[in-house]
Amino acid sequence: MARSQRRAEQAPPPISDPSTVRTYALLFATAAAVGIAVAYSLDLSHPAWAGAAAVFIMRPDPDLLTSRAIGRVCATVAGVLLAALLYRHGVGEVAVAVIGMCTVTAMVAIRTSRWYVSAAGSGLVLLISGVSSTQEFQHAFGDRIFETLLGAALALFVGVVVPRLLKAHGDTNRTRAGPSS
DSSP states (O other), rough: OHHHHHHHHHHHHOSSOOHHHHHHHHHHHHHHHHHHHHHTTTTOTTTHHHHHHHHHOSSSSHHHHHHHHHHHHHHHHHHHHHHHHHHTTTHHHHHHHHHHHHHHHHHHHHTSSSHHHHHHHHHHHHHTTTSSSSSHHHHHHHHHHHHHHHHHHHHHHHIIIIEEEEHHHHHHHHHHHHHOO
């Protein structure tokens, strides 16, 4: 058997089945909607962030989704911690402007890479977005971390656990129906 033929047989099939696409679209929308609803119900400072985090993480491939969830959470925490350190040291407005410009440049420059600079940059956005007091920053800091964790958890649950449950339920129904004639 030719090497390319073996690779083709091992590769996962493309997700072009209309039923699969509809299911993924429904799961994708559910993760975003639940994230936004929970954030609004908890009166978080940026209620769309949890839904956005879920959407940024969601992918039809469970392995890719899992690695994206881990990467996004780690990068966001790193960015928020960096912002906290800068805020704590009382960085001046000029330095904040330079850091912001460098962050946005880095985010744009490697936006298509697998690096999560955009997620890390979100922490610096907290610094730039004009928190005016330590208490305000601590609130935004906690919300950003919580909202990212919520979005990642929703993406993992809705994108990995739910499809497995649906598949198991479908397999159970086929077993009960017996072999097809």
